[in-house]
Every structure is written in structure tokens, then in C-alpha cells.
Amino acid sequence: MRAGNLIPLAALLAAVVASFLYLGIDLASLVAGDSLAQMGQYASGFLQPDFSTAHLQAIGRGALETLAMSAIGTLLAALLGLALALPAAGRFGGVALHATRLLLNALRAIPELVWAALMVLAAGLGPNAGTLALALHTAGVLGRLFAEALENTPREPADAIRESGGGRMVAFCYGTLPGVWPQLVAYTLYRWENNIRMASVLGFVGAGGLGQMLYLSLSLFQEAQAATVILAMLLLVLAVDALSGWTRQRWVS
């Protein structure tokens, strides 16, 4: 092996060793004493989920809240995204194009969790904050995707309506929308799937739904209750995946 290869390798090795020393990670304690037994005990707590009626009812309410948060959040985002996509696709001139692109980028650049933390401060604890957080981030994503779909759709059908005297609004609805709406629906459904998963997590910063229940249970070391919440999340995500797959086949193909 040549020296040119050895030097980076040695530097990499030194960096790894230095990282362990700097962080003071004690790998030995993972297996020392009764650590393994303690881990087993903690994990086994999750193997007996709490299926009591009261807890299941609470989970049902939480799941509904998560579902509603993601649905309303995605719907608001789709409407806001479409409203922003029109100027972002250059329909209202160059200044509007750059201004809305900047706004969309800003909305998209801030992750949902950060929006949720901000919205909890602004709108208080609970599902309101989660819905707003999802709506704002997703509006940035969908606005960008919608704008690209609008740019790539042929202009001629809408131009033909304009040339036979139709207004801008009807020209858009008759000429442009039929070409793009399958894409708009597909993008929105996909983001809804994402948002259901995200809505389950947003509760960790206090934004309602199943996530908040999971956070509470875990903080109180109620492994049994936490396990039920995780199972419920899993079921919810699977159900929504199936539903949106069916919807896509039904309406988008």
C-alpha cells in the first residue's frame, strides 16, 4: 500500500479514537454487572401491552386526533400550496415568481418539528399547533411540486380558451387543471401519508395526538401503555398506506 493511501487511513483512525476519548463513551458498562438483565427487564415491559378498555379508549381518541391533524394539515397545505404555486409558476410575472419561490423555500426549509415547537409557543399546547405546523411545512413542499407540475403542463389548451374569449379563471379550469390534477392529487396523498407519520411524532413537543400520549407514557416509564401506543401508530400508518394506495389506483391512473 502506498503512503498516499496510508496517511488518510491513519488520520481517519485517529479521528475515531479521538471521538471516543472526547465523548467518554463507556462501552464496557453496556455488558458489565446486571446491565443486560436491566435491559431485558425494560424491553420485556413492552411485551405486555396494556389492552384495558380505558387505555384503548384514550388511544382511540389520540389516533383520531392524529388522523384529523394530518388530514386538516394536508388539506390546508394543498390549498395554500396551490395558491402559492400559481405565482411560483410565473403566472403573475417575474417579481411574484421570485418572491413566492423564496417564501416556499423558507416554509420548506424549516422542518415540521421546529414549526411545531414554534406553533406550540404561538397557539398553545394541543392539536392546533400540530395542524398548523404540518400545514406550513407541507405548503412549502406541495407549493414547489405544484408549481413544477404547472410549468410542465402544455399551455395550448388554456391559450385556446383565452383566444375564444374565455376569462383567465375558466381558461385555467378547462385548459390547465385537467392536465395537472392527477399529479396534484398524487402529491397530496403522498404528503398525507408522510404527515400521518409526522403527526405521531409532533406530540413530543406538545402538539397533541398519539405522540403526546407516547411521550407521557415513556416519561413515566409506563412501558405497557407505551407499547400499545406504538402498536396503534403502526396500525394507523398501515391503514393509511392501504387507503392511499387504493385511492391512487381509483382516481389517479
Added chain:
Amino acid sequence: MSIALRGVGLAHANGKVALENIDLEVSPGERVAIIGPSGAGKTTLLRLLATSLQPTRGEFDLLQHNPWRLAASQRQRLRARIGLIHQAPPLPPRQRVVTAVLAGKLGQWSVAKGLLNLLHPLDASAAQAALARLDIADKLYQRCDQLSGGQLQRVGIARVLYQAPELILADEPVSAMDPVLAGHTLAVLNREAAERGMTLLASLHAVDLALAHFPRVIGIRDGRIAFDLPTEQVQPAQLQALYANEQLQATPSSPVQPQPTHIPRC
């Protein structure tokens, strides 16, 4: 006058002159064919008449208005009185034929009526009647992407018949149809225009169709009007001069046995 052009010229943004010194008067109810070689300016002239291109020179009156001196909203009202038939009708592939035909009247309808029509066709029987004149009434509820090129062209014609404009501008309206169907469709279009007193201008690449169906023929070459005559006065020599091309020599290909062919109606 339906159309009055005096000394109209059009130069594209890159300086290329597409039309030069066009003088043209068309009376209401006249039916005129525009012929000429590819690239002569037939489509440009029709787009200029449709107010989608602005002339760079000359006087232009359309249905007693100068469209480029009108405010934008008044120009849209003027456009509602003009029907355009495109060579490749720009219809969204997923749109149903009934919606595409009813869209002809969008310039005359209110926005609310237009949007309502999108949810539920408000005048399906009239759309069907327009399609029936072109023998495709059975396609009423099909999607546009299920139709052939010739069928789409007939949907485009049906849309303009439903629009019932005062002036029809048709750009190669039958180019995707077989000769028999093309002749039949042009006859229908001419009959409808004559019965309802609509002015009709159509560009055609098939000279025989132009001579057979239209009382007046305009030949265009290199962006200028080469001749503008009643059909019976058009001389074969004029047609030869119109299509003469020094660069292309017609080389006779190997003789083909003429076969009796049955041309199906698409």
C-alpha cells in the same frame, strides 16, 4: 366587412418577416380558402386574424373593430365572436368530449356558469347535436385521449359550431383525415357556415379540396398574397407558380400499380 387588412406586415421578434403588405377584405358570410406552400405564412396570417399575434405594420379591422386599440376586456369580448379551428386541437387528454365541446361558449358564459358546467355538463344535448353533424355523436362521453387525430379535429370543429361565432378561422382543419372524410367534413363546415351566415376562412394544403368547396381562393407565397380570385378564375399556371420550388426536383419514383382501396371512415 368581417375582415379588412390594409398594408399589414408582421415581423417576428428575431427580425424575420413573416407577412408583408397584405391587403385583404372579406365580407360577412364569405367563404375563403387560403392555400400556399409550407412556410408561406398561412398559419401566421390566421393567428394574426385571431388576434394572437399583433401586426407590426398596417391597418387591421376585425368585425368593425381594431382589436389592438381595444382594452383587454373588450378584446376578449371580440374574441368570443371568433371561432378557431386548430390543426391539432389543443384539448386536454383527460377531458371528456362533451366538456371540450361546451368549452366553446366559455367566452359568452359567466364565470359561475363556466365552473358549474365543469361539474355537470349544462348543455349536453346541444354538444351532442354539434357532434352529430360530424357523425361522432357517439363519442360524447369519451375522453379526448381515446380519439384518433381525425376524430379530435372533428371535436375541434364541433366546438366551434357550438360556439356559433360570426367568423370561423380554420387552420388545416382536415389534415388528419383521409381524403373521403376530409371532403365530407369540409362540405359540412361550408354548409353550416352558409346556412348560419358565418364568415369562414380556412387554410388548406390540399388544393383540390380548396377548389372544390370554397367560392374564393387566396394563394400565399413568401408572406405575400400571390393571387386572390373567385375559384373559377384560378388558372393552373398560377397554382404551378404558387408551389414552384427550385430546390426540389420531382424525381419519379418507381411506378406503383394503382390498387383499388377501400378507405375506412375513422
